Amino acid sequence: GENVEQHPSTLSVQEGDSAVIKCTYSDSASNYFPWYKQELGKRPQLIIDIRSNVGEKKDQRIAVTLNKTAKHFSLHITETQPEDSAVYFCAADTHNTNAGKSTFGDGTTLTVKP
Amino acid sequence: DSGVTQTPKHLITATGQRVTLRCSPRSGDLSVYWYQQSLDQGLQFLIQYYNGEERAKGNILERFSAQQFPDLHSELNLSSLELGDSALYFCASSRTSGGAPYNEQFFGPGTRLTVL
Numbered sequence: 066g067e068n069v070e071q072h073p074s075t076l077s078v079q080e081g082d083s084a085v086i087k088c089t090y091s092d093s094a095s096n097y098f099p100w101y102k103q104e105l106g107k108r109p110q111l112i113i114d115i116r117s118n119v120g121e122k123k124d125q126r127i128a129v130t131l132n133k134t135a136k137h138f139s140l141h142i143t144e145t146q147p148e149d150s151a152v153y154f155c156a157a158d159t160h161n162t163n164a165g166k167s168t169f170g171d172g173t174t175l176t177v178k179p
Numbered sequence: 180d181s182g183v184t185q186t187p188k189h190l191i192t193a194t195g196q197r198v199t200l201r202c203s204p205r206s207g208d209l210s211v212y213w214y215q216q217s218l219d220q221g222l223q224f225l226i227q228y229y230n231g232e233e234r235a236k237g238n239i240l241e242r243f244s245a246q247q248f249p250d251l252h253s254e255l256n257l258s259s260l261e262l263g264d265s266a267l268y269f270c271a272s273s274r275t276s277g278g279a280p281y282n283e284q285f286f287g288p289g290t291r292l293t294v295l
Contacts, residue, residue: 071221099283108181108269108286109222154222166235167212167284171221 067092069157071170078145079178086173088155089137095157095168098131098138103152103172112153113140145177182206183272183287191293197258200290204251204272210234211253212273212284213245217266228253229275257292265294 068091078084088098096117101109115122115129115138122129126145131138142149155170182205192198204211213225224237228247239245242260247253257264268291271284 108288110181110286111283114283156222166227166237167222167224168237169214169222169224 067095067157067159067166067168069155069168069170071155071173073173074171075174075176077176077178080145080147082145084142084145084149084175084177086140086153086155086175087137088139088157088170089135090157090168091136092157092159092168093133093136094159097158098129099156099158099167100129100140101154101156101169103154105151109154142175145175147177147179150175150177181285181287183270183285185268185270185287185290187290188288189291189293191295192260193295194260194262196260196294197256198260198292200255200257200268200270200292202253202255202270202272202287204253204270205285208272208274208285209251210273210275211247211251212271213239213253213255214269214271214286215266216269216289217263220266222269225255260294262294265292267291 071088099114102112103109126143128141152172154172156167158167184203186201209230212227215223225239227235231247245255267289269289270287273284
């Protein structure tokens, strides 16, 4: 089955700096890669996603890159703010016509120091 | 608010017992996913249902079972509970079963299960 590794497990940055979280996956059939943000005590929420036919996607301060050959994808947050502090999960999804199965990374706890 | 509801919010029970967690998907969503999140752990995919049928299975124990009803709500049944089953259980829903479009999963608030 799919295996997703996420690094680092914790990340501390100064407000205004950039943060990068990296994930690798094992199943070449994975074709959809969402990123979720989970604030303390709350539900995970999708912040950005990328499909396997796209190499990069950007949404304001957040960007995701995908290297299908190397089977890795990364989340980039620029100009970090204290409210970016949360746990971030990457996932690799194998969507076919019948089912979607998500394999999540173990999460990265991001702390942005004011 | 994602539109996904889960009940109960908290559940405290004893080892060996059986509990049922309930999830109502967003209006119009046909897929329901169940996840387990243990303390300081990531999200473990348990099972997916689409329009009443099981579509994908993850690391779900044999003591756990789920179903999706005609009105599309879903229940996760946990039996012979052990201390290690204490966790936050999330339900998520999405519009389709997969394929195109690559649809977003909307998570419910979770049910916190404590097994004593």
